[in-house]
Amino acid sequence: MDQFNINAGGQNISLQLDSRLYDPKNRNILGPYDYFETGNGSDINLTLLYGRRRRAFADEDFLNIRHYRGKAGSHIIRQLACYLAAFHTRKFDLVHGTGLLVNPESRKGVLLIGPGHCGKSTLSRELGEIIMDDDIMLINEDTMQVAGKMGFVTYKHPVHGRKFLTPLPSGEKEARLTMVFILDKKEQGGKYADVDNRIPRRFAVPEDLPPLLKKAYLKLNPIKVDAPIFRLGTRGRLPQTVEVLRHLIDQHI
Numbered sequence: 001m002d003q004f005n006i007n008a009g010g011q012n013i014s015l016q017l018d019s020r021l022y023d024p025k026n027r028n029i030l031g032p033y034d035y036f037e038t039g040n041g042s043d044i045n046l047t048l049l050y051g052r053r054r055r056a057f058a059d060e061d062f063l064n065i066r067h068y069r070g071k072a073g074s075h076i077i078r079q080l081a082c083y084l085a086a087f088h089t090r091k092f093d094l095v096h097g098t099g100l101l102v103n104p105e106s107r108k109g110v111l112l113i114g115p116g117h118c119g120k121s122t123l124s125r126e127l128g129e130i131i132m133d134d135d136i137m138l139i140n141e142d143t144m145q146v147a148g149k150m151g152f153v154t155y156k157h158p159v160h161g162r163k164f165l166t167p168l169p170s171g172e173k174e175a176r177l178t179m180v181f182i183l184d185k186k187e188q189g190g191k192y193a194d195v196d197n198r199i200p201r202r203f204a205v206p207e208d209l210p211p212l213l214k215k216a217y218l219k220l221n222p223i224k225v226d227a228p229i230f231r232l233g234t235r236g237r238l239p240q241t242v243e244v245l246r247h248l249i250d251q252h253i
Contacts, residue, residue, distance in 0.1 A: 006036035009092060009138050009147065011085035014042035017077065018049045034167075035078050035148035044084050048076065079208045082136055082147045083217070092138045092145070093223045095204035098124045099132035099144050101175050108253050109144055109175030111137060111227075113204050114183035119234035119241070123183070126242045127249075130154065132172045134165055136206065139177055142226045146173040179252055180229040181245065187233025190240035192248070195229045198222035228252060 004015040015032060086094035097113035098120040109132065112120045124131050131154050136147040146152070151171025154164065182195065182203050201218050209217060230248060234241055 004032045005039040005042065006032050006081060007039040008036050008081045008085035009089065009145075011089050012039035012041050012043045013081050013084060014039075014045045015077065015081065016045075016047040032077055032081075035150060036081065037149050044088060046080065046084065048080075075208065078136065078148065079206050080213075082138070083206065083209060083213060086138065087216070092140045093204070093220075094147070094206060094217075095137050095139060095199070095223070096135070096206045097137050097204065098134045099137045099146070099175065100124055100127055101130040101132055101172050102127065102178075102249060103253055104130065104172075107175050108178040110179045110181065110249060110253075111139065111144055111177060112181050112183060113199065114185070114234075115203070116207055118183040118185040120183060122238065123234070123242065123245060125154075126238075127245065130172055131165055132175065139223065139225065141224060142177055144175055144177045146171070149173075177225055177227045179227050179249060180225060181248075182229065182231045183234050184231055185234050187231075187235060189233055189235050189237030190244045191233035192244055193231050195231050197226065197229060198224050199229065 002017045002019055004017065006013050006015055017032070082094050086092055095111070095113055096115075097111050100110045100112070102108055102110050110127070112123060114120060121134055124134060131152050132144070133146045133152055138145045138147050150167045150169055151173040152165055152167050153171050154166070180199060182199065200222050201220055204223060205214055205217050232241065232245065
């Protein structure tokens, strides 16, 4: 059992981790300190134990939840630690989304949110060069931050031009929250509509939370932001969707 004291979003978490939760096929997997700063003391206690079929068990402070996850333990750690920090501090909100730095000079950023396979990664590859994160973001009314100490950047392969997402300790970690796009794969690609300045929780919920915690997240009030919010269809018609997205960004940034 490994013991970690980590600081996630300003909240100190004492984490005990069964090393068997790590993927045995990937020895280079990121650990807690690759995502989080070292914490001082403990506001919250969390224990993850190994069970049958790679099942993770948490202690009483985590409501005795169980969660099966086929992926490696570092993903579980990051999701759960960020959830706990956001839920207990209430100074920021945790969202499942992609943060883009679209104007490095003015530190203006765009947030894409929505469920899996709604187009976040596809659209982010079409926009700009800097992706802050493609999984979890911490936001308040006017700022978005990477959920950990590692920011991300994209770069193009010099031969075939494909973009890659690379975690770097010196990567981009914070930007002004200037626009929010709620991606809806049920609507025709390129179709959009204005919505009020609140993000419904059902669009922002981290996908890999255990059911009990997902229900608790969905009961929280909608997330209020100062930035304009658009609901954008992403079903098919990728060129039209990208064109509309760029047009809206150019209008507001």
